[in-house]
Amino acid sequence: QLQLQESGPGLVKPSESLSLTCSVSGDSITSSNSYWGWIRQAPGKGLEWIGNIHYSGTTNYNPSLKSRVTISVDTSKNQFSLKLNSVTAADTAVYYCARHGQQLVYSYFDYWGQGTLVTVSS
């Protein structure tokens, strides 16, 4: 059974960078040829797609966040990561990593991590 688990600091200071890692277990990140994504949900708000990455390193980002986001992959560790620069309180959210369900650049999400709350505060 495929499992995803987010890890990283739960508290980040304004103007600094948020960094999270998603560890994938139960299968190789390269085997399904899928894209792997990040989604967030701010308190009281809906879901927002941040971006995704293929194990080859190809990335796609939400235009509204593109200038601040970098997603990378480490196939040797079966992980992919998110870095969001210059954070503000508006970036406070539960961050999820997830697998896109089919071998499409954009797809639905069939496996999700449990999510991790990141608070931006001084």
Add this chain to the structure above:
Amino acid sequence: DIVMTQSPDSLAVSLGERATINCKSSRSVLYSSNSGNYLAWYQLKPGQPPKLLIYWASTRESGVPDRFSGSGSGTDFTLTISSLQAEDVAVYYCQQYYSTPTFGQGTKVEIK
């Protein structure tokens, strides 16, 4: 971006009754070359990650009870819970994947 608008924002339904949630996209999410509607539905409960219920607008994910069904095409879609159970209390989201993924604002389902 394709904007997804759900209605209603919340609804209260008696146990065993039908719950219907609507989702409208600002542009068609029907891809003519494969006749696929690039639309999914999720269930979100507090403290849990979203659970995929439906994809391709009407294909039920493995393990999802058959009281959940999806319908619609183009710009207008519906998620139906045919007989509401207590464990169905949650917030439901639609998502389009025709282009950069976007989600609806969510519909909260409660027991009347």
